[in-house]
Amino acid sequence: MENATIFQTFLLTLAVCLMLTVGLIILINKGLKQFYEKVSQDHDIANFFTRLTNIILLLGGLSAAMASSYTTGEDANWLTLTWDIADQLEESLSQLFFTLMIFTIAFLILHLMAKRTVK
């Protein structure tokens, strides 16, 4: 299998990972904004925090998608290419999953802190 085919597949899968990440960001954006507005009690600060979170998710998802390596040379065939595509998608999704889990735990702690502050 030619290296050019493998590289094109890599870029195409990267584009799919990018779309998945952007889709996830769009999905959670509204809720994030509301949460940050409650925590910060300021519209501008909430916007800043939301943008910061968006960048973190985008960079995290993309970095994982870019880090995966494809089988090349004589060992490469359509089957290894399929596995490599699945690996790339899995890496990106797992990075997003772990980032979101860390955010969820952090938001829980922050929510409790904010509740104490309001009291």
Place this chain on the structure above:
Amino acid sequence: MNNWAEFHISIVYFSGLLIALITSVLSLLYLRPVRATINIITGQLATVWNGSFKMTVMLGGLLGAMSVTFTDCGGGYDKLVGSPYHSAIKGIEQVSSSFNYLAIVMGIWLIIFITLRLTSNKRMRESDLRAQAKK
């Protein structure tokens, strides 16, 4: 020695660094207005906080890109010479590492800023309560 290929590898390396730098700058531009927002969040020493934030974001991106080495364990780069594909993959790895560093740096700053905001909210509320009690 294949000079063309070595020149190519160096272009890929420096392109990776440039992309890392551009990404850091674009991230900061996307967050605008940074200075005014950090001013509200921190209150005191806003210039220091603002400078530290921008500096760490830029350095994080660059360091991430620089942390990827193009040489193998023996210090050679034979695999990259004559192989644009492997050079490009190394360049992508460089950008990926840079994104990773940037995400970690920004995550740490997000937690710092939220904690600062919550603390200042608490202080404001306490001073309001004290003012009400005096009345």
